[in-house]
Amino acid sequence: xxxxxxxxxPKPRPKTGGRKxxxxxxxxxxxxxxxxxxxxxAMLTLVGLMTHAQSDSARIAACNSILDRAxxxxxxxxxxxEMRPNFSGWSKDRLAAYHGLPVEEYRxxxxxxxxxx
Numbered sequence: 463x464x465x466x467x468x469x470x471x472p473k474p475r476p477k478t479g480g481r482k483x484x485x486x487x488x489x490x491x492x493x494x495x496x497x498x499x500x501x502x503x504a505m506l507t508l509v510g511l512m513t514h515a516q517s518d519s520a521r522i523a524a525c526n527s528i529l530d531r532a533x534x535x536x537x538x539x540x541x542x543x544e545m546r547p548n549f550s551g552w553s554k555d556r557l558a559a560y561h562g563l564p565v566e567e568y569r570x571x572x573x574x575x576x577x578x579x
Contacts, residue, residue, distance in 0.1 A: 508527050
């Protein structure tokens with residue numbers, strides 16, 4: 463059998479065409495315009511569910527939908543706690559080990575910092 467020659471991959475071409483960054487998709491704009499035509503009816507339906515639905519879960523869902531549209535969805539708070547050891551009272555040897563430095567190198571750095579003040 464004859465040897466099959468290696469096939470070179472073509473060089474990638476720079477991207478051309480398409481939407482400009484930040485521009486809206488035409489389909490999205492059309493769908494939004496169509497949905498806005500029915501927004502009033504949808505809100506009336508939600509109010510009807512909120513006041514007359516048999517199920518508590520349906521009434522709660524309708525209330526949440528109305529509140530989300532009126533005031534926006536509530537943001538979720540995230541608490542970040544920074545966990546750092548308290549270095550007060552640590553010996554120079556322990557600080558050097560914590561920072562992964564030989565004790566002599568750590569002491570020299572600390573002496574240079576003290577000399578600069």
